[in-house]
Amino acid sequence: MELLLSNIPPLRFSNKNTLSCFDDLFHKAEGLRIASGYISTDALAELKNIIEMNKKSYLELIIGMHGFDGFTKSQYEAAKYLDGFLRENNAGGVKVAKAFRFHGKLYSFLKNDAPFAGIIGSSNLNSIFDSQNTYETDLFLKEKSIVSEIDSFISALSKKASVPLSEAEIRFIEDKNKLLEGHDGVEKIGKAELAEAMSNRSRISFEIPVKSDDTPRSNLNVYFGTGRRNKRGLIKPRPWYEAELIVPKSITKRRGYPRAGYPKRESIITVLTDDGWKFKCKISGQNSKNFRSADDLKILGRWIKGRLENSGFLKVGQPVTGEILRNYGRDNIKLTATQDPSVWILNFGA
Amino acid sequence: MELLLSNIPPLRFSNKNTLSCFDDLFHKAEGLRIASGYISTDALAELKNIIEMNKKSYLELIIGMHGFDGFTKSQYEAAKYLDGFLRENNAGGVKVAKAFRFHGKLYSFLKNDAPFAGIIGSSNLNSIFDSQNTYETDLFLKEKSIVSEIDSFISALSKKASVPLSEAEIRFIEDKNKLLEGHDGVEKIGKAELAEAMSNRSRISFEIPVKSDDTPRSNLNVYFGTGRRNKRGLIKPRPWYEAELIVPKSITKRRGYPRAGYPKRESIITVLTDDGWKFKCKISGQNSKNFRSADDLKILGRWIKGRLENSGFLKVGQPVTGEILRNYGRDNIKLTATQDPSVWILNFGA
Numbered sequence: 001m002e003l004l005l006s007n008i009p010p011l012r013f014s015n016k017n018t019l020s021c022f023d024d025l026f027h028k029a030e031g032l033r034i035a036s037g038y039i040s041t042d043a044l045a046e047l048k049n050i051i052e053m054n055k056k057s058y059l060e061l062i063i064g065m066h067g068f069d070g071f072t073k074s075q076y077e078a079a080k081y082l083d084g085f086l087r088e089n090n091a092g093g094v095k096v097a098k099a100f101r102f103h104g105k106l107y108s109f110l111k112n113d114a115p116f117a118g119i120i121g122s123s124n125l126n127s128i129f130d131s132q133n134t135y136e137t138d139l140f141l142k143e144k145s146i147v148s149e150i151d152s153f154i155s156a157l158s159k160k161a162s163v164p165l166s167e168a169e170i171r172f173i174e175d176k177n178k179l180l181e182g183h184d185g186v187e188k189i190g191k192a193e194l195a196e197a198m199s200n201r202s203r204i205s206f207e208i209p210v211k212s213d214d215t216p217r218s219n220l221n222v223y224f225g226t227g228r229r230n231k232r233g234l235i236k237p238r239p240w241y242e243a244e245l246i247v248p249k250s251i252t253k254r255r256g257y258p259r260a261g262y263p264k265r266e267s268i269i270t271v272l273t274d275d276g277w278k279f280k281c282k283i284s285g286q287n288s289k290n291f292r293s294a295d296d297l298k299i300l301g302r303w304i305k306g307r308l309e310n311s312g313f314l315k316v317g318q319p320v321t322g323e324i325l326r327n328y329g330r331d332n333i334k335l336t337a338t339q340d341p342s343v344w345i346l347n348f349g350a
Numbered sequence: 351m352e353l354l355l356s357n358i359p360p361l362r363f364s365n366k367n368t369l370s371c372f373d374d375l376f377h378k379a380e381g382l383r384i385a386s387g388y389i390s391t392d393a394l395a396e397l398k399n400i401i402e403m404n405k406k407s408y409l410e411l412i413i414g415m416h417g418f419d420g421f422t423k424s425q426y427e428a429a430k431y432l433d434g435f436l437r438e439n440n441a442g443g444v445k446v447a448k449a450f451r452f453h454g455k456l457y458s459f460l461k462n463d464a465p466f467a468g469i470i471g472s473s474n475l476n477s478i479f480d481s482q483n484t485y486e487t488d489l490f491l492k493e494k495s496i497v498s499e500i501d502s503f504i505s506a507l508s509k510k511a512s513v514p515l516s517e518a519e520i521r522f523i524e525d526k527n528k529l530l531e532g533h534d535g536v537e538k539i540g541k542a543e544l545a546e547a548m549s550n551r552s553r554i555s556f557e558i559p560v561k562s563d564d565t566p567r568s569n570l571n572v573y574f575g576t577g578r579r580n581k582r583g584l585i586k587p588r589p590w591y592e593a594e595l596i597v598p599k600s601i602t603k604r605r606g607y608p609r610a611g612y613p614k615r616e617s618i619i620t621v622l623t624d625d626g627w628k629f630k631c632k633i634s635g636q637n638s639k640n641f642r643s644a645d646d647l648k649i650l651g652r653w654i655k656g657r658l659e660n661s662g663f664l665k666v667g668q669p670v671t672g673e674i675l676r677n678y679g680r681d682n683i684k685l686t687a688t689q690d691p692s693v694w695i696l697n698f699g700a
Contacts, residue, residue: 001496008449008450011450104487121471133451135450146351
């Protein structure tokens, strides 16, 4: 039994944290049973990849709250994507709690069909894969009797109180305009603030192409790349929403483009978006070619891919293709300078 | 170490559940340290009373998420009410996490200033006092080392990562129209459904007085009553939102009033409210004098007291008085029949 604490200042302890503990146990396990009150698009897409890349043989996932509170379209697409993968491979599936709102967070790790460890606490699946600086408190358990009690409970929850995703009645909730709601490092701005920035626009602007290369290494499709292997040999997939823009030299060399290197090897600018978000971006790399969100690569990716998802043309698990961009109606992002050299406007409105 | 599971069919086990375990430990404890990601108005109001009624000497509460996600006005009033009580009695206080969003749920029970038991898991404070049929999974711990680790962590969270409620910058979130949102047994109805019921009104209607008696036993002010003593001697306070209407005989004897006793000792009607909610009410008692929400006494109370709170005239911890009703602008609730004898309209619009 060990207390698992997030590792966020000013409360860093020598304790294991839930993320590293999950990774270690996942690496050792052949299969998992998970019951999580809440899930996120990201977490489900990553779970699919981490299972596949590390050749795990079994996952049973029960989603506890969304059967009552509703799914966003992209959460549901992600759940279908994971469920489809598991069922095709005869490797488990995704279920939805139906008898009651299930708010618990339980993880059971299996080897030779028997549970050898468990985690109980406050971490929903989104905190495991998409943590965003929220402090969680969990308990890591390896004592045999409690470990099998947790595993049996998840099985009972699955069999007696849940239905397969494909048979669940799904209520959809609106996710438009909630794209970056509550995201660390992102502020929602009012119409007045955006209008003021618009009225301060200078004549300098650039149309950055959104590369729709279907290859795995494309800048919007890193999710389909190979992942990264950690010290112990566990392959960690790249997040569904991770993305950056690679800006051609023909654009970055033009007068007024925000260059990397003043005063450091990178420059940070504040961007205001046409749909009312404000976050920091980082210009870096040779010829200033890399355009990324500053704090978290997923912010820019969520903004771009989330809009494609909201339009209905991109589904979780599909690469961004030229056809999707044509259907969406736009294949570039306009970056416009304002009178304040640190503030820029980004437009990806279709 | 014991797994705590909610006791909701079809998953009833012989396990202790979090509610009864909390009550037992609370009864034995002299003081508590609690860190809860989320809280509710109800839970804080009850916590104040249960501490006071059972003469506990210490409570430190850290609210983990609302410093970032915002408080509703009534949540903040309830936190101030609890904090004020604790500080006046030199018995602890309420703090708000500031260094990061704290999503954990930890309970530490103290005797002679030392922790003797703890609970960790998915139960926020609102699940302990206001459970609403959500299934939770927690772990009850009495092993010395983990119990003191949890207690020390809550202390560190309080000292290093939190600020006193009175020094916290509070962001308020709108709670209008969310009065009964997501509440078990309550449906939100559209304008069309309400308009249809309105067009089906019959000529029968009754103005039920909202009794504003300031005495503790008044029907809107049961919170100020004496509470109930359980088998072990723990005094359990009545919920802040518990309420019923006592309808005078002069009204219930009139033609068309929905009488108790057909076909049973009580009658159940469906009510649609002027502000768009739908729930069931129960008519019972001698001369059909009791008018309550059917599934949960707090539904009707939330609807009445929540509107008084939203108006700004009622604050958590105050009894509903004649003056508050005068300020609100209405001291009766109009019950109107429709062509469907099981459907009625309730109006408390000021």
